[in-house]
Amino acid sequence: MEENDSLRTILYGWARFGLFWLINVFALIIGKTAILGVVGTFVPKLALYDNPETLSFLSWLIPFWLLTWLFWDDAKRHTAYGLYNPVAVAIILLLTAAVYYLPILVITSIDDLSDPRAISAVTSLYFPSLWFSKIDDDPEVYGLIGTAAQAAICMLSYLIGHKYYLKKFAEEDGDEE
Numbered sequence: 001m002e003e004n005d006s007l008r009t010i011l012y013g014w015a016r017f018g019l020f021w022l023i024n025v026f027a028l029i030i031g032k033t034a035i036l037g038v039v040g041t042f043v044p045k046l047a048l049y050d051n052p053e054t055l056s057f058l059s060w061l062i063p064f065w066l067l068t069w070l071f072w073d074d075a076k077r078h079t080a081y082g083l084y085n086p087v088a089v090a091i092i093l094l095l096t097a098a099v100y101y102l103p104i105l106v107i108t109s110i111d112d113l114s115d116p117r118a119i120s121a122v123t124s125l126y127f128p129s130l131w132f133s134k135i136d137d138d139p140e141v142y143g144l145i146g147t148a149a150q151a152a153i154c155m156l157s158y159l160i161g162h163k164y165y166l167k168k169f170a171e172e173d174g175d176e177e
Contacts (some may be wrong), residue, residue: 031059075161
């Protein structure tokens with residue numbers, strides 16, 4: 001029984017790791033193409049071509065909503081099936097955020113040896129966090145702030161979702177009696 005729970009936790013971790021990366025890459029693609037083209041065309045006052053921070057914020061909303069929903073749904077399922085484990089979810093989130101953040105540390109530490117196109121490609125991966133550059137213009141700093149904010153939002157969504165569904169499931173059990 002213990003091995004099955006460990007395997008389930010490992011598989012959950014790998015799935016969330018992959019989804020975290022995919023959602024952020026999806027936000028990059030959508031932010032630089034669809035939002036720029038669609039929102040920039042229909043709401044020209046935003047001046048998205050002139051203001052990459054606004055475009056970045058709109059791109060940041062995509063992973064914000066998708067990851068919030070994902071972890072809210074995880075909380076619902078974990079609460080319903082008695083699999084609630086905030087420690088395991090927190091560890092998975094910390095590892096995922098660290099691995100997501102690692103490329104910017106590597107590229108910026110060897111930037112004098114790297115191809116500028118590689119640096120541009122890696123820093124564009126953190127484009128949804130560019131709007132945090134208002135705090136600090138260093139890609140390492142705004143990338144860290146954006147990654148930490150996403151991980152914190154995921155964890156809060158999981159914890160709040162658990163409390164909500166625990167209460168909801170308790171109310172449903174009370175109604176059946």
